[in-house]
Amino acid sequence: MNTARGAFRVTEDGDAAAPALILSNSLGTTLEMWDQQVAAFSKDYRLIRYDTRGHGGSPVTPGPYSFADLGQDVLAVLDALDIKRAAFCGISMGGHTGLWLGVHAGDRFDAIAVCNSAAKIGAAQGWNERAAMVREGGEAAMRALAESSPGRWFSADFVNTQPSTVQRAQSWIAGIAPQGYAACCEALATSDLRGDLGRITTPTLVLAGASDPVTTVADAQAMQAGIVGAHLAVVPASHLSNLEAPQAFDQAVLQFLASLQHAS
DSSP states (O other): OEETTEEOOEEEESOTTSOEEEEEOOTTOOGGGGHHHHHHHTTTSEEEEEOOTTSTTSOOOSSOOOHHHHHHHHHHHHHHTTOSOEEEEEETHHHHHHHHHHHHOGGGEEEEEEESOOSSOSOHHHHHHHHHHHHHHHHHHHHHHHHHHHHHHSOHHHHHHOHHHHHHHHHHHHTSOHHHHHHHHHHHHHOOOGGGGGGOOSOEEEEEETTOSSSOHHHHHHHHHHSTTOEEEEESOSSSHHHHSHHHHHHHHHHHHHHHHHHO
């Protein structure tokens, strides 16, 4: 899809006249990470999925990126679809994009679900080292990241019992352009929204995985405390909770969105 910020890979499901819901992928994945959500989410919503800049079929522009870049990309996709307001749901990097949108473009969103994320994710040094590693190592470095990703993304039990899902997720990260992945790592290195949470007035759901070692329940609780009126949900999963606990994930997000429609 052509937008004011480049040609993004976008898919749509559901009724085009229904309220819009846009989904934002995590670092090292593509819009296919949401496949298990499509049936449930498209029943009542115009469901929009896109590949984040640097990922999949979206632009791989020179880095480093910032979350201003990634947030403006979301707005450009909505503009290209002539959507004035939408709900937003993102995981990890996508969730942090949602926080940025809540701070800087809250008037465009009826609801924001920030899933398996944090107002500050990880340490700058770690992200910058990873960015340098994949810039230098190229596709081989991305394959190495894919090999190590299950322990960061899923619980040990899930890795053992659902190998096909784990392998599919590994294939996503192995196929990401090294330059795009590195540029997103650099965005994560520099973004810290902890001091801006109080500026978010859009109804917000903060969702955590009970066994997530990357963005913890404590991270989610800190966001809930900083965002006025935010709701908290914890699901039995690790970092990619929509893949590990899809029914609990779908229920938490859809109940949150439905509660807002009933309230209005």
